[in-house]
Amino acid sequence: MYKDINKEKPMMMFIDLNSAFATAEQQAHPTLRGKPMGVTNRISKECCVIAASYEAKKLGIKVGMRLSDAKAICPEFIMLETDAPKYHRVYQKLVSIMKDYSPKIRMKSIDEGVIDFHGMEPTLNGKSLVDIGYEIKQRVKDEIGDWMRINIGIAPNIFLAKQAAGWHKPDGLDVIDYKNLRSYYSQMKLTDLTGIAERFEARLNSYGIFTPLQFFAADEYMLKKRVFNSITGTYWYRRLRGHEIDDNETNLGMIGRQWVLRDPTNKDELLRSYLSFLCETTGMKVRYRNVEARGICVWARLRNGESWYAKRMHGSSFYTNQEIYRRALELFNQKPSGADVQSMGIYCYGLEPSKASQLSMFEDIAKKDWVTKAVDEINDFYGAFTVYSATTIEGKKVIKQKIPFGGTSYFELLLKSA
Amino acid sequence: MNPIEEINEVVDVVPIYRGHASDQFKCVPWKMVYRGREVIFTQLGMRHPTEKGKRMIHAFNMSDGVNDYRIDFDAERLIWTLIYVMGGDYV
Numbered sequence: 363m364y365k366d367i368n369k370e371k372p373m374m375m376f377i378d379l380n381s382a383f384a385t386a387e388q389q390a391h392p393t394l395r396g397k398p399m400g401v402t403n404r405i406s407k408e409c410c411v412i413a414a415s416y417e418a419k420k421l422g423i424k425v426g427m428r429l430s431d432a433k434a435i436c437p438e439f440i441m442l443e444t445d446a447p448k449y450h451r452v453y454q455k456l457v458s459i460m461k462d463y464s465p466k467i468r469m470k471s472i473d474e475g476v477i478d479f480h481g482m483e484p485t486l487n488g489k490s491l492v493d494i495g496y497e498i499k500q501r502v503k504d505e506i507g508d509w510m511r512i513n514i515g516i517a518p519n520i521f522l523a524k525q526a527a528g529w530h531k532p533d534g535l536d537v538i539d540y541k542n543l544r545s546y547y548s549q550m551k552l553t554d555l556t557g558i559a560e561r562f563e564a565r566l567n568s569y570g571i572f573t574p575l576q577f578f579a580a581d582e583y584m585l586k587k588r589v590f591n592s593i594t595g596t597y598w599y600r601r602l603r604g605h606e607i608d609d610n611e612t613n614l615g616m617i618g619r620q621w622v623l624r625d626p627t628n629k630d631e632l633l634r635s636y637l638s639f640l641c642e643t644t645g646m647k648v649r650y651r652n653v654e655a656r657g658i659c660v661w662a663r664l665r666n667g668e669s670w671y672a673k674r675m676h677g678s679s680f681y682t683n684q685e686i687y688r689r690a691l692e693l694f695n696q697k698p699s700g701a702d703v704q705s706m707g708i709y710c711y712g713l714e715p716s717k718a719s720q721l722s723m724f725e726d727i728a729k730k731d732w733v734t735k736a737v738d739e740i741n742d743f744y745g746a747f748t749v750y751s752a753t754t755i756e757g758k759k760v761i762k763q764k765i766p767f768g769g770t771s772y773f774e775l776l777l778k779s780a
Numbered sequence: 781m782n783p784i785e786e787i788n789e790v791v792d793v794v795p796i797y798r799g800h801a802s803d804q805f806k807c808v809p810w811k812m813v814y815r816g817r818e819v820i821f822t823q824l825g826m827r828h829p830t831e832k833g834k835r836m837i838h839a840f841n842m843s844d845g846v847n848d849y850r851i852d853f854d855a856e857r858l859i860w861t862l863i864y865v866m867g868g869d870y871v
Contacts, residue, residue, distance in 0.1 A: 386826070389825055389826050390825040390826040390841035390848075390850075391825055391841060391843070391848040391866055392823050392825050392843040392848060393843060393846075393847065393848050393866060394848075394866075405782050440783055441782075442782075442783070442784070443782075447828055447829070447830035447831075447839065448826065448828050448839075450828070451826070451827075451828035451829065507825070507826055742833075742834075743833050743834050744832075744833035744834075745831070745832055745833040748833070
């Protein structure tokens with residue numbers, strides 16, 4: 363029934379700086395400590411909580427909740443705006459501490475990372491991973507701040523290590539291995555497993571799987587051929603047994619930016635300015651990653667519930683803001699007119715290594731390259747958006763750079779505009 | 781709604797430089813004169829570097845036990861700026 367369990371010694375350590383932004387703000391502002399507070403990108407009456415302190419979470423205030431709802435639960439709830447350089451400092455310090463223990467570290471996002479201890483035993487001086495976990499906790503308090511708390515999970519694979527890190531929050535340290543795997547699953551719900559939300563839960567339920575223990579007991583054939591009807595079933599079968607499935611790098615497939623409008627509108631002039639701003643930030647990202655794109659997609663979600671998109675693959679590659687905007691505008695002009703736009707975005711795809719260093723034979727193309735290079739240099743020296751196109755002016759007034767949750771690829775770029 | 785009162789004024793600061801302290805505590809503001817009032821800091825919340833273009837700014841989050849203060853040190857122009865005050869009475 364429980365075959366193929368990985369009985370290897372747990373060597374993956376997952377570090378999770380829980381409520382990272384809120385805790386960092388409480389670290390920086392001693393008067394906020396022990397109080398229900400949260401962080402948002404821009405304070406307004408209907409803004410959302412993007413990180414809540416433990417004190418707020420205890421009262422039932424959750425991430426994604428509107429400020430007005432949070433205030434209804436707790437009138438003393440305090441909301442602050444995000445401060446990217448502060449979080450970057452915490453991130454840098456955390457990475458530096460993690461690197462002291464193994465060269466094989468991977469940051470999964472701004473506030474969580476994995477240390478792979480495989481092959482590092484000779485350097486541990488006889489210390490167990492649990493001892494090292496407590497040492498890291500202490501170093502985080504000493505080197506980042508005494509209010510900072512981290513959760514640590516130790517297990518044979520990244521999935522179980524992340525589960526272990528979330529077992530006893532806050533400030534927990536847990537180990538999951540083949541000895542306590544069944545006991546762990548018996549205490550959890552299906553949606554406690556990372557990657558299982560309501561839709562996957564419903565799918566599992568329809569095959570008679572209602573608990574993690576039943577999920578764990580399901581055979582590989584059933585998961586692959588019936589429940590998931592794809593290789594995902596095999597991945598889940600192996601993941602739940604402690605085998606490594608998630609230790610892979612993803613290729614850069616697309617680069618883009620989206621924006622949810624505070625006041626949905628159908629005014630073309632405004633929408634074009636927002637589009638221009640999104641194109642400029644996308645262009646910055648494209649050049650930051652040293653690539654060029656051949657494909658571009660523009661999309662919009664309308665207030666009436668409908669959505670629209672248009673995409674096109676071009677024969678030649680592009681990377682300048684002007685070219686991205688010109689090609690995006692061609693597509694944007696095909697949008698059905700009249701309907702209010704609620705959110706919009708663009709992304710570039712068909713990415714290939716940059717050829718920007720190659721000299722162009724055509725003077726007009728070369729001039730565009732020189733302008734882009736000159737503007738990038740000015741913005742690099744004086745700060746992002748010191749010089750930007752006139753079409754972006756209105757968009758620049760309302761669109762704010764947001765904190766990237768998913769990854770850390772653009773953190774350095776974000777700091778330039780912070 | 782926002783507990784932060786933005787100030788953005790250049791202020792006089794007396795810092796302490798400690799030769800043997802760890803990286804983040806080598807230079808710590810000790811007291812500040814703001815609009816004729818002397819504020820003595822009792823706690824360093826966090827220090828982090830930030831940039832204004834190529835200019836390095838050291839941001840200090842300090843507390844006097846009642847209010848929190850964010851003061852920035854411009855490492856190129858050598859000036860201290862009080863960026864904001866977060867009133868303890870608010871929170």
